[in-house]
Amino acid sequence: MADMTTEAPASGERVPTKTMKVVDHAVLFKMSDSLDEFQEKEMLDGLHTLQYAIKDIICSSVGRLTKKTPEGFTHGLFTRFKSVKALQDYLVHEQKVDVADKLIIPFFSEPNGIAMTDFECEVENDLEAVFRRGDRFESGLEHFTFFKFKDSTSPNVVDQTLNFMKTVGVKFGDEVVQTTIGVNIEPRTTAYFSHGVVTRFKSESACDEFKKFVASEAMWTQVRDVTENFIEGSFSVSPIGNKLM
Template identity: 30%
Template sequence: MAVCSPPIALAFPCLSPAKFSLNSCTLEMKFWGKRRNRVITLAASSPNSSYNVERKRKVVEHLCLLRANEDLSDEQEKDMLDNLYTSQYHMAGIVAISLGRTSDQNPENYTHGVFMRFHKKEDLAKYYQNTSYLRVLKEYVSPYCHDLLYVDFEAEVEDDILAIFRKGEEFNYGVEFVLLIKFNEGALDGPAEDALTSLANLAFEFPSLIVQSTQGRNFNLESKEYTHAIVTRFRSVEAQKIFMDSSEYNHIWESKLLPIILQTLSFHFLVAPVGTELM
């Protein structure tokens, strides 16, 4: 298998032979206002870092990728995203939500992405059957999109209210990066978990770049395209690039991930507080 670079921000990674495909796209959110600049330094966490928290809380992460119709208007897109975003206020169990639009063409032709967090699997199951969600899907998503992909996984976060609900200054800005992976079946219970643990440990070491990172095995039986997912909130586009250009990240990718990966899909989008616009 030819060696391929890991996903890199703002660029399409290379493609290896047919056995392994790597696709990426960029998602961007529209709000009102201006985006702040941040100074990023590559520094490992100190012993006193607030990220060194032993207590963990389980959460359930929900990802949805959409393929919108080519004739989708700006007004229709706004209605769709607004109704998806405000669904959190009408349904119990949704802990956090972010969503956005692709700004680059990608081989899979996904145009939009949605990330949601729930307290537990039962809350997610109720969400899928919720009449408010079904109404949003029927009136504001299905008329404008011709395909959906769902990925759901259980993860752990710091047992802290800001970390669980993704609230506070640290979550007001940054880049939401999603990596979907399909591992070789023979690697699922050993090498795959080892590789993902290495990535999680590396993300934990750099709070100056990463606000939060979660990962887990996809348990959605309707989407067998990918076995695992990783969601990482970077502090900025620059922070994402620094991390993914680092020798540590590339070493894990080339030595532990590439040998056992069949397929990946990565995308990211800029985030901002409601009521502001990224400039």
């Protein structure tokens, strides 16, 4: 079963809407410090233009993280697909493989400099929400959260935790543009990450305020107690594409 999205209207109240299933693909890269500005631009441009060359891509964003993570991740990529089959086709698509082999993998800071989650979710059945277009999505901050539930976590606690993570954005207000969360379906990484979350914020400051808000919620202690391999990363999205920040 797909996991739900939350989208915050101006009132901050949850409004029932019709939804459609999509598959979100979130990736973090560890790039070497030796990557120069030209090589970085070539890499980001190569990833960004895949959405125009591969028809199964619904939308995409890519950029340098606002700050390097403690684990050493430096860049992020978000891509949305209409189905799991579309994602699988993308992963072996000749042009995608060519970009990875020539512009990304040679510049990893370590042999396996990548972390990802792929998950099925539901978004509002609306062109802006599905394709992430319009004023709400023109600019902002893309934020990824990857984690794994500890093996000892009961199904009931898993459900409680996921429900909190799905709904806390709506409670926070309209600075959260869209949140999707789901079970990782990528077999190469499920042992390390069981779930992924992608949140689009209106701005970097909105993300900072959201983190403070979440930390003040009683459920946050439970989230950290029952999860491991917890990784977060953010990158800015500009109106004219993917400007380096």
